[in-house]
Amino acid sequence: MPFVRSTKLSSDRVQNAGPGEPVELWIYSAFPKDNWVAHKASDLTHAEHPGTAIQVEDQLFEVTQAEETAEAGYTVRYGLKRWDPKHAVRQVVPYTPHAQAQSAADYLEETHKQVLRSWIVWLFPLAGLAPDPVQREWGKKTALNMAWVSAGSAAMLLALAFALRKIPGRYPDQLALTILVYYLAFESFFRLLRVAVSGKPHGTLVLVLPYLLWEAVARPEKRAKKTTARLKLSFERDEVIRRPGSGHLVIRSMLFDDILARPNPVRFEGVVYRPQRWSQQGKGLVRRWVYELERIEADAAGKYKEYTHPRTPERQKIVEAFTHRLDLTQSFSLLWGTYPRRVQLRLELQYQFGAAKFTALTAGVFLVGALLQIGASILWHTTVYAIAAPVYLIFESLYRLYQSRIRGQPAGSLVGYLLRLLIRPPR
Helix, strand or coil: CCCCCCCCCCCCEEEECCCCCCCCEEEEECCCCCCCCCCECCCCCCCCECCCEEEECCEEEEEEEEEECCCCCCCEEEEEEECCCCCCCCCEEEECHHHHHHHHHHHHHHHHHHHHHHHHHHCHHHHCCCCHHHHHHHHHHHCCCHHHHHHHHHHHHHHHHHHCCCHHHHCCCCHHHHHHHHHHHHHHHHHHHHHHHHCCCCCCHHHHHHHHHHHHHHCHHHHHHHHHCCCCCCCCCCEEEECCCCCEEEEEECCCCHHHHCCCCEEECCEEEEEEEEEEECCHHHCEEEEEEEECCCCCCCCCEECCCCCCHHHHHHHHHHHHHHHHHHHCHHHHCCCCHHHHHHHHHHHCCCHHHHHHHHHHHHHHHHHHHHHHHHHHCCCHHHHHHHHHHHHHHHHHHHHHHHCCCCCCCHHHHHHCCCCCCCC
8 A cells, every 4th residue: 555645535415316216315425434233134043233323413323234335536325215113223323414524534534544554564674773762653553563673673684784794804904884783783782672671663863863863953842742652552443243144343453452452241332242262363463362242142241351342442542551561571472481380381371472382482492592502612622611501401391391391281490580680571
């Protein structure tokens, strides 16, 4: 998708239906309208469910049809019919010029966020170099874990510096080139370490310092505005998919919501649903959670958790914070796999961390590394002290492999005990 910021959509076109058509009004729209749901007829297993109630001037209509259209400037049309009094009105959507302009603006904003997200995903080695405030703003807009982006960028630049390490030796007179290679290596290493410790994105100093200086001198009002708007959350909204003719509901979200993941019924738009299953689609930067729910009859005496679309600011803040910790846990799983047993069990209980799996994986890596180091020591005839550490790692790794593979339990490494003094896992 090209990075073109469209600023206007075609206005809705309202026309009367022709003779013999099953509706009274057609509304042609340039985009699918949020929460406009068509009428669902009853069948042997599902009760009849009325469509969304639309207030057009002083008359109440029901959305009975929603279908794609091939007309230029429009993608969907909605068929409206006068509201049947036998149905209870749960929620009325006012159809006014102001409401439609706001809806179009929201749709454009979401589209722009999707485009920005695609650019960051494809160009993450460069996006991770951006100043810290810019990356945090991108994270709010796109729901991407920008700490992961910064870490990936630093790792790639560290690998690049390692690949270029021999160039200064070939051209000793090129002092500037030597300084560039060593600076790239040291900065990338410390950026990677800083991201792992803080869990926040960090860009290159070459861009961060000029940006902060410019913002402090040229835009002092923006810092005050950021302070007042710090709690305003702008993650991409959930995508709610209703399947016509059934009580099945699918919610796709960039955030992990425990209300939708638990088996307990939830209330959504006055209707009670039972979560059937949830799954994670994609990994890393492109992951989403998909929740599937089935409509059930409400119990008059029952108390249900409420899911709203969009969420309330308080609930949104809780879900975003938990998703951030979940991403941090899964992004640095190899690191946590070396930590003490009790830490790994806590991460497994709270954040879906595969404790035994990553214990075995890190133990296997340490075992191979220790064997290679012993082989190199024998080949180069080093002292016996040089193999003390690899011998310890061999016995430790064998024990950890036994614990994880045979007993199915995590086990910590001495490396993890030392790292824990510097890097704290998510709480």
